[in-house]
Amino acid sequence: MKANGLSEFLAMGGYAFYVWTSYVVAAIAVAVEIVAVRARLRAAVKSALRPERAASLPDDTQ
Amino acid sequence: MRPMSSIPWFRLASPASFFPLARRLVPWFSAGAAVLAVAGLWLGLLVAPTDAQQGDAYRIIFIHVPAAWMSMFIYIVMAFWCAVSLTFNTRLAAMLAQALAPTGAMFTVLALITGAMWGKPAWGTYWAWDARMTSELILLFLYFGYMALRNAIDDPRRADRASAVLALVGAVNVPIIYFSVKWWNTLHQGASVSMTSAPTMAVQMLTGMLVMAFAAWFYAIAITLIRVQAIIVEREKNARWIGELLPRTR
Amino acid sequence: MTRDLRLAIRSKAELGVQLLFYVIVVTLFPLAVGAEPTLLRALGPGVLWVAALLASLLSLPRIFAADFADGSLEQLALSTHPLPALISGKIAAHWMSTGLPLAVASPILGAQFGLTTDEGWLLALGLLMGTPTLSLLGAIGAALTLGLRAGGGLLALLILPLYVPILIFGAGSIEAVRAGLGASAQLSLLAAALLATLVGAPLAAAAAVRIALD
Numbered sequence: 001m002k003a004n005g006l007s008e009f010l011a012m013g014g015y016a017f018y019v020w021t022s023y024v025v026a027a028i029a030v031a032v033e034i035v036a037v038r039a040r041l042r043a044a045v046k047s048a049l050r051p052e053r054a055a056s057l058p059d060d061t062q
Numbered sequence: 063m064r065p066m067s068s069i070p071w072f073r074l075a076s077p078a079s080f081f082p083l084a085r086r087l088v089p090w091f092s093a094g095a096a097v098l099a100v101a102g103l104w105l106g107l108l109v110a111p112t113d114a115q116q117g118d119a120y121r122i123i124f125i126h127v128p129a130a131w132m133s134m135f136i137y138i139v140m141a142f143w144c145a146v147s148l149t150f151n152t153r154l155a156a157m158l159a160q161a162l163a164p165t166g167a168m169f170t171v172l173a174l175i176t177g178a179m180w181g182k183p184a185w186g187t188y189w190a191w192d193a194r195m196t197s198e199l200i201l202l203f204l205y206f207g208y209m210a211l212r213n214a215i216d217d218p219r220r221a222d223r224a225s226a227v228l229a230l231v232g233a234v235n236v237p238i239i240y241f242s243v244k245w246w247n248t249l250h251q252g253a254s255v256s257m258t259s260a261p262t263m264a265v266q267m268l269t270g271m272l273v274m275a276f277a278a279w280f281y282a283i284a285i286t287l288i289r290v291q292a293i294i295v296e297r298e299k300n301a302r303w304i305g306e307l308l309p310r311t312r
Numbered sequence: 313m314t315r316d317l318r319l320a321i322r323s324k325a326e327l328g329v330q331l332l333f334y335v336i337v338v339t340l341f342p343l344a345v346g347a348e349p350t351l352l353r354a355l356g357p358g359v360l361w362v363a364a365l366l367a368s369l370l371s372l373p374r375i376f377a378a379d380f381a382d383g384s385l386e387q388l389a390l391s392t393h394p395l396p397a398l399i400s401g402k403i404a405a406h407w408m409s410t411g412l413p414l415a416v417a418s419p420i421l422g423a424q425f426g427l428t429t430d431e432g433w434l435l436a437l438g439l440l441m442g443t444p445t446l447s448l449l450g451a452i453g454a455a456l457t458l459g460l461r462a463g464g465g466l467l468a469l470l471i472l473p474l475y476v477p478i479l480i481f482g483a484g485s486i487e488a489v490r491a492g493l494g495a496s497a498q499l500s501l502l503a504a505a506l507l508a509t510l511v512g513a514p515l516a517a518a519a520a521v522r523i524a525l526d
Binding site: 203245 | 466470476477481520
Binding site: 015040 | 107108112117118119121122125126129164165168171172175176179180182183281285288289291292293295296299
């Protein structure tokens with residue numbers, strides 16, 4: 001299906017609302033998940049490193 | 063655990079050794095997911111022909127079907143890791159299950175929303191109480207139950223074990239639930255069209271769906287690997303080795 | 313198990329409360345949707361089954377809560393008798409004080425919804441087979457959530473999805489008879505579910521109890 005112009009592509013044969021809502025919702029869900037997971041990792045690392053920096057210097061017997 | 067750690071496989075079973083591996087794998091799976099997604103979207107939105115019966119509305123299946131497949135697949139994988147965690151009493155398996163659940167729930171929600179979006183143009187109603195969608199809804203409750211139980215228990219090991227039991231009980235019940243809902247559906251709706259009967263598939267449609275399914279799979283792996291890193295750090299932050307493993311700049 | 317039974321029967325007030333809850337919930341529906349006979353007839357089986365589910369759910373924490381609180385659950389876990397067997401006893405006592413009275417009372421309530429005598433028998437039979445299964449499955453949930461603050465809502469979230477097949481086959485048996493097909497399939501499935509849970513649920517519940525006690 002070579003789209004006859006961008007407008008016809010976007011129209012999706014009249015079903016634009018349904019099709020594009022689905023794709024947009026998927027894109028948002030994925031984006032939110034990526035951002036949230038990375039934020040979670042950053043927060044975890046930050047909170048883990050803070051006390052370690054203080055404790056690890058004199059204490060490190062590894 | 064000494065004898066176990068001498069088996070190479072089990073050396074990976076400690077959160078400490080898995081953490082760097084997870085970090086190294088994430089970029090590969092992310093890149094793979096991105097490439098596959100672009101290819102899948104190109105196939106699904108541009109290459110695949112318009113369907114004779116459903117027009118362009120059917121294109122939702124390129125999101126809906128992979129999401130539904132992943133929602134079920136992730137639950138099975140999650141239940142598998144739960145079984146491992148109970149059998150071998152390992153923390154990492156439980157952490158993997160913990161990391162999988164939110165992504166599984168996300169795909170389930172996505173499957174439900176896109177299913178509704180597809181239902182309206184294709185069958186005239188957003189929600190038709192058909193077997194597949196109703197089972198999908200119950201699957202969402204199973205995910206929420208797992209996550210809620212984890213959340214409600216303060217002790218991480220008790221949370222691991224309790225939610226593992228729950229996930230396994232759920233896994234055993236999923237086929238039963240699906241079967242019973244299917245039965246219920248035929249009894250109440252007679253020979254109505256199944257909402258998820260796909261249009262007779264042109265090759266490009268099928269390929270597009272498969273490519274998107276793989277994209278979703280790689281994406282799920284990447285996200286889970288990131289999340290499991292976060293979980294490992296959260297739960298092991300008092301361990302000695304944590305300082306050495308963590309990148310300083312992030 | 314006899315001890316639990318004696319305890320359960322001694323608290324006749326509790327027995328009455330469970331049954332009363334069932335009656336009240338069932339009575340709420342005609343009040344909500346109107347007393348139009350054909351509507352009530354259509355809703356009847358579903359309402360009677362859903363109310364049974366809810367009544368079962370409400371009483372589940374009682375299976376373990378008292379013993380957990382006073383430490384006797386730990387004693388049970390340490391005893392020489394296999395824990396699953398002991399738990400089966402507790403579940404049986406629970407069922408006899410909740411599911412059984414409910415199943416027996418249901419045809420009477422069924423009359424409120426215009427159920428015929430045959431349908432009433434079918435309802436009672438279905439509930440007789442279904443409510444033990446509900447108690448068995450519910451015990452797993454009760455064990456998993458032992459001592460947690462989140463309590464009832466969490467238990468409902470965990471257990472209700474598992475209840476769905478019982479509900480479908482139970483209420484469906486009456487629908488099937490009304491549609492002219494037999495109810496033998498649904499009843500056999502209910503029986504099969506009961507047998508399967510009789511074997512599996514005490515094991516799962518025992519595992520869950522040990523997890524909660526650790």
